Amino acid sequence: MAIKTALPIAFSCGHTETVDLTHVPAGRRKNHAFGLGKNRVCTKCFKTQGAADLDKLNRQTLLDAAAFEQEHELPELTGTEKQLNWATRIRYQVLAAVLEEQDEETASEAFAAARTLTRSGWWIDNCADKDLDTDDHLELIATADESGQPEHVATENPF
Numbered sequence: 001m002a003i004k005t006a007l008p009i010a011f012s013c014g015h016t017e018t019v020d021l022t023h024v025p026a027g028r029r030k031n032h033a034f035g036l037g038k039n040r041v042c043t044k045c046f047k048t049q050g051a052a053d054l055d056k057l058n059r060q061t062l063l064d065a066a067a068f069e070q071e072h073e074l075p076e077l078t079g080t081e082k083q084l085n086w087a088t089r090i091r092y093q094v095l096a097a098v099l100e101e102q103d104e105e106t107a108s109e110a111f112a113a114a115r116t117l118t119r120s121g122w123w124i125d126n127c128a129d130k131d132l133d134t135d136d137h138l139e140l141i142a143t144a145d146e147s148g149q150p151e152h153v154a155t156e157n158p159f
């Protein structure tokens with residue numbers, strides 16, 4: 001009879017999952033399986049937990065963003081719900097950084113320009129790139145011209 005390479009592991013979440021332990025020397029597999037089970041949750045619970053954490057973080061950011069919008073009189077964005085969630089976070093993070101890093105005059109000019117940029121798509125298309133710094137954002141905001149854009153595109157309107 002061959003020595004088993006995959007062992008059912010009872011994880012701390014209460015679920016049992018068969019895990020491939022080929023990489024663990026045969027004589028240590030049982031111990032390894034016991035240690036894994038004691039310290040970890042199964043793959044499914046691990047993924048659920050990760051998603052819940054992310055969801056919580058996103059909700060908190062949106063709450064912070066809403067307070068920030070009120071404080072700085074930023075208009076509501078237009079777009080689909082998915083775009084709104086994303087663009088709201090981007091606008092908040094970009095403008096909060098502007099406020100923190102720039103002098104008052106620069107910041108107030110940037111906020112004035114930003115108030116005219118109400119299309120979610122603009123924020124997503126222009127400011128989502130992680131390589132951009134605050135100076136880049138300032139330039140993008142200052143040179144954006146949304147006057148040629150329709151108020152909202154029919155397909156973007158969820159209502």
Ligand SMILES: [Zn+2]
Pocket residue numbers: 011013014015041042043044045046
């Ligand atoms: Zn589980």
